[in-house]
Amino acid sequence: MTWRNLFRKPINEQDTEAMSAEVKPAAPNRGVPAHLAQAIEKRSAGGPSPNQDPEQRKLAGLRRRRVAILFDIEQGELAASPDNPWTQRIALLGEAMTNVGDDLVEASKVEPGPNHPVPATPxxxxxxxxxxxxxxxxxxxxxxxxxxxxxxxxxxxxxxxxxxxxxxxxxxxxxxxxxxxxxxxxxxxxxxxxxxxxxxxxxxxxxxxxxxxxxxxxxxxxxxxxxxxxxxxxxxxxCQNCARRNARIMELKREEGRLLDERSREGEERRRLIEGLPLARKRLRDVEADLARLGETFR
Ligand SMILES: [Zn+2]
Incomplete structure (x- = not known):
């Protein structure tokens, strides 16, 4: 996922900033040479700068918000798809839990401890x-x-x-x-x-x-x-034999609990992402409408 890169400042920002500051059009995507539009986009993505006018700052903020919402939507659609990382991880955690369950059955078997009687010597x-x-x-x-x-x-x-x-x-x-x-x-x-x-x-x-x-x-x-x-x-x-067995059982139960927690976390995260989709789509429509009012076009 490269969306985070959009927030990183380019190394040559000094130069592009100087250029775009001179031009500074009211509607940046209309009639601006492509390389300048790109420079403005990069500068806007880098955060507010003191010589930006309020409209530029608003535009930059809306663009950042749109990128973040697009990411949420992408994650939500991925989560809702039949073959998704959450379901895969839940399946793997389920397998691990089955293995731990088998180990628990095995560990709970009482193996006879060593014994040989000793005399009651006072x-x-x-x-x-x-x-x-x-x-x-x-x-x-x-x-x-x-x-x-x-x-x-x-x-x-x-x-x-x-x-x-x-x-x-x-x-x-x-x-x-x-x-x-x-x-x-x-x-x-x-x-x-x-x-x-x-x-x-x-x-x-x-x-x-x-x-x-x-x-x-x-x-x-x-x-x-x-x-x-x-x-x-x-x-x-x-009894050391029983103490060892009980320690092993406790260890496996802790592992079982950890896997159970992890599995429910994965499930909750997937549910949250899917349930958030309608709202994310609505927020995208809103932010794109705001951007369109400022002259921005998409796709
Ligand atoms: Zn024992």
Whole structure:
């Protein structure tokens, strides 16, 4: 679409302006040499100039308005035609929505999470220091664990959040039952490592908040089967398998909503352009009548 170019000033405007300013006919399209008429047209399109008379300015304004209305009409006729960009985009967005819908069905399927039972080995809670450099000690059977915050953190004056607990001692590998299938050993080790960190942080926070400590924790509290997918849940009952599935579902629903919005915007724009056609045509007739009264002819 080149209609916008009509509003751009030509580079050699200085020269043409000087020429046309000398001539300045009352009715520019009558009896003016073609190259001058063009120069006047260009100058008029460039906006009002201080040495234009009111009639020239009015003419220029009407011409600009006519070009803008012609553009509206062109867009409206395009929108009303059977093969138009809006309908094409709406169809593409519909296809994308179908794909997202298929992905949602797929993502909503509950795949069984990994599980292998762990023994209810009691966890003996040891010393918990919730001070500036917190530390949490506990034993799982004969396996002692110690978590503590980064000892440097208190010296970093700008630190606002508490630093995370870090496992200083304790063998997570030793907690993986011997009869665990080979392909589940690493996932279970990672799961127990994460869950013990969650428990250590929970114990520190309970101590900090003056809340009671859990009465009889055991290793089994770190691998209870998820009621939805049967996978391991952690100390707080969170199932990573379900959390991942739910995050994927949320992501797809956001995408679905975005596509739906975009599709209705396209539809609304097309409707607005079509509905605006009668008024645009009427405005064109009016502006052309005004231009004709000033001596302008069309086509
Ligand atoms: Zn689950």
């Amino acid at each position: 966890i003996a809670i040891g010393a918990i220091d919730s001070g500036d450099a917190a530390s949490v000690a506990f034993s799982i059977g004969a396996n002692p664990f110690l978590y503590s915050e980064d000892p440097d953190w208190a010296e970093r004056g700008h630190q606002i959040a508490r630093s995370e607990l870090v496992r200083r001692s304790g063998e997570v590998d030793a907690l993986v039952p011997d009869d665990t299938r080979e392909e589940l050993r690493e996932p279970l080790r990672a799961h127990l490592g994460d869950s013990l960190f969650v428990m250590a942080s929970d114990l520190r926070d309970r101590m900090l908040d003056g809340e009671p400590l859990p009465p009889s924790p055991s290793l089994a509290d770190h691998a209870a089967p998820c009621p939805v997918c049967g996978g391991w849940t952690d100390w707080r009952g969170t």
